[in-house]
Amino acid sequence: xxxxxxxxxxxxxxxxxxxxxxxxxxxxxxxxxxxxxxxxxxxxxxxxxxxxxxxxxxxxxxxxxxxxxxxxxxxxxxxxxxxxxxxxxxxxxxxxxxxxxxxxxxxxxxxxxxxxxxxxxxxxxxxxxxxxxxxxxxxxxxxxxxxxxxxxxxxxxxxxxxxxxxxxxxxxxxxxxxxxxxxxxxxxxxxxxxxxxxxxxxxxxxxxxxxxxxxxxxxxxxxx
Numbered sequence: 001x002x003x004x005x006x007x008x009x010x011x012x013x014x015x016x017x018x019x020x021x022x023x024x025x026x027x028x029x030x031x032x033x034x035x036x037x038x039x040x041x042x043x044x045x046x047x048x049x050x051x052x053x054x055x056x057x058x059x060x061x062x063x064x065x066x067x068x069x070x071x072x073x074x075x076x077x078x079x080x081x082x083x084x085x086x087x088x089x090x091x092x093x094x095x096x097x098x099x100x101x102x103x104x105x106x107x108x109x110x111x112x113x114x115x116x117x118x119x120x121x122x123x124x125x126x127x128x129x130x131x132x133x134x135x136x137x138x139x140x141x142x143x144x145x146x147x148x149x150x151x152x153x154x155x156x157x158x159x160x161x162x163x164x165x166x167x168x169x170x171x172x173x174x175x176x177x178x179x180x181x182x183x184x185x186x187x188x189x190x191x192x193x194x195x196x197x198x199x200x201x202x203x204x205x206x207x208x209x210x211x212x213x214x215x216x217x218x219x220x221x222x223x224x
Contacts (some may be wrong), residue, residue, distance in 0.1 A: 017086060017097060019159065021079050022156075023201065025076045025149075028076060030149075032066065035065065035069075039065075039067065039069065047142075071113070071141065074145070077109070079106050080105070081151075090168065117137065118138070120133045120136060136190055143189060
């Protein structure tokens, strides 16, 4: 039937690296759910009940272990994004694709985390609004967890469509749209946090433009 033609490659083989990263993400998610209940609860609240995050009691705040686990989920998310970036740059199938992109994704994730915190510390020093900045960090951390879970769900859906190597540009465009959707939700949460603290609106616009929209646009121009 396939005489003289290459055998078709299954979607599982095509997406092997992202699926493996997704499995690591699910295991880490299970660890967060079972071992760090406070961080898990705050992450869930961030999606649909943000006021509950602001009104939490002292004994409901996240602890170091949960925070580190959430950052690990964020790096896995960046690894997934990096692997798909490498996927759409390939000209022919490769049995071990994705790992170089995943490594670059993790590096970029570490750099963005460091840059965001340095910028936040400077902002806290200038505005004397350290609590608001800390809440911004917290929202960003929790929303990155949600991005990972959205990516995993989307990846499973793409694998179920039995996509092939030639559809990589379509997959990349779907990923960009998902990323934009998540960014919009995250920006809304950040603005809500700023409004809840009754900070001047210009402060919020400055934060969103310098630490959210600006870097995101530059990253899109570089990757798109």
